[in-house]
Each structure stands twice: as structure tokens, then as C-alpha cells.
Amino acid sequence: MKKNILRYLEWYHWLVVALSLALTLTAWQVTKIQAEEKAYNRFKFQSDQVIELINERMAKYEEALWAGVAMLHVMPDSVTRAQWNTFAASLNIEQRFPGINGIGVIHYVPLDKQDSYISWQTQSFEGFAPYPDHNQSEWWPISYIEPESANSKAVGLDMAHEENRYTAALKARYERVTQMTGPITLVQDQRKTPGFLLFAPWYSDSIPPYYGDSESGFAGLVYAPFIVERLMGGTLSNFNDLIGFSIYDGEDKLYEDISVKVGDFSPMFSESRNIDMYGRTWTFNLRSSPEFTSQTETSEPKLILVTGVVIDVLLIALFIALSRTKNKATELAERTTRHLKKRKDELEKTKSKLLKQNEELVEANKELDRFAFVASHDLKAPLRGVAQLSEWIESDKENSLSATSKEYFSLLRSRILRLERLLNALLQYSRVDKKQQPEEVIDFEALVEETFNLNSPPKGFRLELDSNIGELVTDKESLSRVLGNIINNSVKHHDKENGTVSVSSTYTDKGVEIRVSDDGPGVAEEFKEKVFELFHTLRPRDEVEGSGLGLAIVRKIVEKRGGSCQIEQNLPRGVTFVIHWVIAR
Structure with missing residues (x-):
């Protein structure tokens, strides 16, 4: 069978098959790599979410501790147990800080104040006494803890x-930072x-006679106790089961995380991350779950x-069929040629027979041409199927997509639209350095009104124009883009339905000073320069459409002409x- 195939196929047939096979293997490998990269990126995203949630929750707990420190600062006298109870109740820690066991005060009691400290504490807590005994001369007792x-x-x-408690307490005292x-x-x-x-x-x-170091002003610690299992339950209560993890301190x-059971399952991805956690290093061992594998595996x-x-x-079958037909036609032509040579002397007698044979040969050649055309045409159908394969796969999986997956597809489309806007803005930003448009005579006031109307402001917005510049010679397209971006920024970031955009102008030594004002929420002092940076926006991009390049384009155009732009x-x-718009006079 192998010899028969080799007899029918030429070298160029094998070349086409080899190229097709190489294309198939390349597409398979590329698709496989892309699927793996997509799955890994999702694993990284989910892992980042776990750590980010824990970091955010710990930062929130730290804020509660500093709130306690602030409360102790503002109280004129030593805070009592009842006052601390009132403060803790106002925090509502069980609702606002899930996962925390409580919030309390640890007083620093040097040796010379220990008797007065005991007398002071027993006034509100009968039988109060620091415990257990130890070899240190100073005390660091928990005086108050709520809920008690x-x-x-x-x-x-x-x-x-x-050791662990004492070491962290000393570090918090001398380094004046939050310490774990x-x-x-x-004990509870x-x-x-x-x-x-x-x-x-x-x-x-002000250090009282009951506690604290009068020389350094150190009074004690505000602290919170945590059970790690309870902390994680409160922090990750609504998190999905795609990622399992464990946490080590050394x-x-x-x-x-026992909620994600893997058993003998080998995770698709796993990694370890070291996170600094208030003076300690926590090692997170993260792994993908079986549910993650089932959601990310693809048959594509x-x-x-x-x-x-x-x-x-x-293709091989087609080439074999074509070669067989070609061989038959060649054999027929050779047989006819030999017959013509043999019957040369009998030409007249066999003329009609030869004509008939010649017609048969012509018809055979036509059949060969028609077969080649039909075969070539039919070959296009499976090749087109390869191009449509990706669309069929997405369509076939539509009904099996989870709600989360559909949400990701929606998020993907929104990010694509944002990318398109960003690319357009980047294109404008890059074209600023290109050759400018020719200078021309323009009517400044008419250009301002035209630019305002082209931005299609809401009905509640109006333009106030205070200018008597009239005509000037400049690059109309660049000036229009500068005014358009600033006016669009004023309207887009306005926090009310009604607003006013005011434009005034006057001649200067080098050109024209143009002032564009609005009555919106304004820009904080620390952001006056940052708003001109690339990709910087004052509001999340999901709340307002924008690329973060509008004001960067404005400053680049103005400064390219030798001018300036400030807020x-x-x-x-x-x-x-x-x-300050520079013009040639």
C-alpha cells in the first residue's frame, strides 16, 4: 500500500501536506500556549485578590487601633474602663470589623508605679492583678479589652x-510603628x-502617676487580638472557591484553607509569596482548585x-485521486500515439476510427480539467471551516458559560472599548510632534463657540465668552484641539447638571493669554500638576469616560509652540x- 501511495504522489504533493501539517501543529501549539497563559493570568488575578483582601482588612484593623490611640490622646485625664467601653461600643467592631476578637489597652507600668497602678485598676475591676509572674521588672498588662x-x-x-508578645511590644514602642x-x-x-x-x-x-514613662512620654499600646481562622473567615466569607491557600509565619x-479540598488532585498552578505583615513575614502558599481547573480547561x-x-x-486522498486520473490520461495518450505510428500507412482506412479516438482523448482531457476544477473548489470548504472554527467554539460554549464567565466577557468588552479610546488618544498624543498644520487667519471668538458646540454639552451648560481678540494667525487645528480638550474636561468632570464654562482672552508680548474657567468641583492642590501627566484621572475610569491623556495632549501642544499651561x-x-498661546505677529 505504501509503494502505491508513493507511486501516485509527487514531491510537491508531500510539500503541501507537510506545510498544512506544520500549520496545524503551529495553530495547536499557539492555541495551547494562549489557553495556558489565560488560565495562569486568571490564577494570578485570583491570588492577588486573596492577598489584597487580607491586606485591606488588616489596614482597616490598623485604622481602628490608631482611632483608639487618637481617643486616648484627646481625653484630658486617664481613660477609665467605662470610657473605653463607650469608645469600643461606638466602633461597633462585631459588625464593622468582622474577624477581630476585640480592641483593648495595654498600659506600660514601670517598677516605681506598680503599686499605684494596682490601686487605680482595682477601683473599676475588683481583684485586678497582672499575671503570670515573669523575670522582667516592668509590666505590660492588658487593662481594658472590649467586648470584655x-x-x-x-x-x-x-x-x-x-517572648513573641514582649518582642513585638518593645518593637512597637521604640520604632513607633504598628507591630504584629x-x-x-x-488565652481566651x-x-x-x-x-x-x-x-x-x-x-x-501628660503621663499620670499610674503608668507610663515620663521621660519618653510612652504610655502603652492599643491592641487587638486575632484568631487567624476567625480572621480569614470574616475576610474571605464571600470569596470564591477557585483558589486554596495556606499561611505560614516562618x-x-x-x-x-479547608474549604477548597484537593485530596490527591494535582493543582494546575501553585506558587508561594512572601508578604510583609507589620514586622512579620507571612508566606502564602497558593494553589488552584479542581473547580478552577474545570472552569479553565478548554478543548479548543x-x-x-x-x-x-x-x-x-x-488532502492526501485528493492528491491520490488527481494523480490517478493524470496517469490514466497519460497512458491513454501514449497508447493512442503508438497506435497512430503503427497505423501510419493505413491512415485513410482508419481515419474515422482515429478521429473517434481523438475525440475520446479530447473528451478525456476535458473530464480531467472539470475534475481538477471541482476538486479544487471542494477543497476550499474544509479550509474555510478552519477559519470559522474559533467562532463555532465560542458559540457552542455560550450556554455552558457561568454567570461569572459572562461577567468577565462583559468586562473584557468594556476594556476593549477603553483600549480603543486609549489608542486613539495615544495616536493624537504621538502626532503632536509631527509637522504642524499651516498657519491661517481665524476668528478666535467664532472658534471658541464652534469648539464648545462640537463637544455637545448637556442642556444645562452654557458658554460665557469675554474676548475682543478678533482675528489672529495661528494653527487652527492645534488651538481647537487644546480648547476642545479643556472644555470637554470641564463638562465631563462637572458634578452638577447645570454649569458654566467661561472663556476670556487678552494679548500678551508673545501671543495670547487664554483663561478657561468652570464652576465644577475643582482640583485639589496636590493634583494641579498630576492632571497633566499621562493616564492620570481624578475619578475612576469606570465612572467617567476618558483616557487620561486629554490634558497631557493640551500641555504638549502648548509647550511645543513655546507656551505654557497651568491651573x-x-x-x-x-x-x-x-x-499662554504663542503666535507669530
Whole structure:
């Protein structure tokens, strides 16, 4: 069978088949790589979300600690247990800070103040005494903790009795930063699961006789106790089950996500990340779940490979059929030629027979041409199928897409539209350095009104024009783009339905000073220069359409002509763009 195939196929047939097979393998490999990259990017996104949620939640808890420090600062006298209870109740920590066990105060008590401190504390808490005994001369007892009922065992616990607590307390004091302890077990945790404490240092200008270091002003710590399992439950309660992870502090395991069960399953992706967490390094071991694999696996590369192989088989079959037909025609022509030579002397007698044979030969050649045409035409159908394969795959999977996947497709389309706007803006930005348009005589006031109307402002917006410049010679297209971008910026970022855009102008030594003002929310002092930077916007791009390049284009056009563009604040509202536009007189 192999010899028969080799007899029918020429070298160029094998070349076409080889090229088709190479194209198929390339498409399969590229599609496979793209699918893997897409899955990995999704894994990275989900992993980033896990860590970002934890970082955001810890930052929120830190804010609560500093709020406690601020409260201790503003109170004129030593804060009592009742006052701290009132403050903690106002925080509503169980609702606003899920995952936190409480918030409390740790007083720093040097040796010479320990007796007065005990007397002071027993006034509000009968039988109060720091515990357990230790070798340090100073005390770091927990004086207040709310809610007290759930944390009563912690009242009086001295941080100096245990290395992780004491080390973190000292670091918070001397470095004056929020500090986390190493892994500990909270005394109020009956299950004895991993936990930690978060300290915020508290300094005061007035140190009472009960506690604190009068020389340095150090009074103590505001702290929060955490059980890691409860912290993660409150932080990631609404997170999906696509990513499983564990957290280590050094060699100590703090947390294992048991909601994502993998068993003997080998994750598609896994990685470790070290995150600085208030003086400690937490190692996150992240892995994709079986659910992640089921959602990201695709049959597209296999479909492309199978389809390509089928097409190659069809090509071989077609080439064999064409070669067989060609061989038959060649054999017929050779047989006829030999017959003509042999019957040369009998030409007259066999004329009609030869004519008939000649007609048969002509008809055979026509059939050969028609067969080649039909075969070539039919070959296009499977080749077109390859081009439509990607569209069929997306259409076939439409009904099986989850709500989350549909949301991602919607998000993808919105990002594509934003990319198109960004590319257009970048194109404008890059063209600023190209050759300028010829200078021409323009009517400045008419150009301002035309530019305002071209921006299609809402009905509630109007233009106030105060200018007597009249005609001037300049680059009309560049000046129109500058005015258009500033006016569009004023209207787009306005926070009310009605507004006024005011344009005034006057001649200067080098050209024209143009002032464009609005009555919108204005621009904060620290953003006056940043708004001219590439891609900088004051509002999220999902709230307002924009590329973040409009004002950058304005400044680049103006400065290219030798002018300048600045912002003036119109208190209490509004902003004024001052443009020094250089013209040739």
C-alpha cells in the first residue's frame, strides 16, 4: 500500500501536506500556549485578590487601633474602663470589623508605679492583678479589652511573660510603628488555634502617676487580638472557591484553607509569596482548585489538532485521486500515439476510427480539467471551516458559560472599548510632534463657540465668552484641539447638571493669554500638576469616560509652540486653566 501511495504522489504533493501539517501543529501549539497563559493570568488575578483582601482588612484593623490611640490622646485625664467601653461600643467592631476578637489597652507600668497602678485598676475591676509572674521588672498588662465578656481571661495578662508578645511590644514602642506578634495562642481561645496580636504605640504629653514613662512620654499600646481562622473567615466569607491557600509565619502554620479540598488532585498552578505583615513575614502558599481547573480547561487546542489532521488526510486522498486520473490520461495518450505510428500507412482506412479516438482523448482531457476544477473548489470548504472554527467554539460554549464567565466577557468588552479610546488618544498624543498644520487667519471668538458646540454639552451648560481678540494667525487645528480638550474636561468632570464654562482672552508680548474657567468641583492642590501627566484621572475610569491623556495632549501642544499651561483654583469651587498661546505677529 505504501509503494502505491508513493507511486501516485509527487514531491510537491508531500510539500503541501507537510506545510498544512506544520500549520496545524503551529495553530495547536499557539492555541495551547494562549489557553495556558489565560488560565495562569486568571490564577494570578485570583491570588492577588486573596492577598489584597487580607491586606485591606488588616489596614482597616490598623485604622481602628490608631482611632483608639487618637481617643486616648484627646481625653484630658486617664481613660477609665467605662470610657473605653463607650469608645469600643461606638466602633461597633462585631459588625464593622468582622474577624477581630476585640480592641483593648495595654498600659506600660514601670517598677516605681506598680503599686499605684494596682490601686487605680482595682477601683473599676475588683481583684485586678497582672499575671503570670515573669523575670522582667516592668509590666505590660492588658487593662481594658472590649467586648470584655468574651475576653475576660485576657484582662491582666502581662505581655512581658512571653517572648513573641514582649518582642513585638518593645518593637512597637521604640520604632513607633504598628507591630504584629509572632504566632501565639490567645488565652481566651478554648480551641488553642494559631493567633496573633496587633500593637499600635501610644505616646502622651501628660503621663499620670499610674503608668507610663515620663521621660519618653510612652504610655502603652492599643491592641487587638486575632484568631487567624476567625480572621480569614470574616475576610474571605464571600470569596470564591477557585483558589486554596495556606499561611505560614516562618515554619509555623497559621492557617489552612479547608474549604477548597484537593485530596490527591494535582493543582494546575501553585506558587508561594512572601508578604510583609507589620514586622512579620507571612508566606502564602497558593494553589488552584479542581473547580478552577474545570472552569479553565478548554478543548479548543485538541479540536484544532484533530481538524487539521483530518484536513491533511483529505488532502492526501485528493492528491491520490488527481494523480490517478493524470496517469490514466497519460497512458491513454501514449497508447493512442503508438497506435497512430503503427497505423501510419493505413491512415485513410482508419481515419474515422482515429478521429473517434481523438475525440475520446479530447473528451478525456476535458473530464480531467472539470475534475481538477471541482476538486479544487471542494477543497476550499474544509479550509474555510478552519477559519470559522474559533467562532463555532465560542458559540457552542455560550450556554455552558457561568454567570461569572459572562461577567468577565462583559468586562473584557468594556476594556476593549477603553483600549480603543486609549489608542486613539495615544495616536493624537504621538502626532503632536509631527509637522504642524499651516498657519491661517481665524476668528478666535467664532472658534471658541464652534469648539464648545462640537463637544455637545448637556442642556444645562452654557458658554460665557469675554474676548475682543478678533482675528489672529495661528494653527487652527492645534488651538481647537487644546480648547476642545479643556472644555470637554470641564463638562465631563462637572458634578452638577447645570454649569458654566467661561472663556476670556487678552494679548500678551508673545501671543495670547487664554483663561478657561468652570464652576465644577475643582482640583485639589496636590493634583494641579498630576492632571497633566499621562493616564492620570481624578475619578475612576469606570465612572467617567476618558483616557487620561486629554490634558497631557493640551500641555504638549502648548509647550511645543513655546507656551505654557497651568491651573488656578477658584475657591470655593471651580478651576481655571491659564494658557499662554504663542503666535507669530
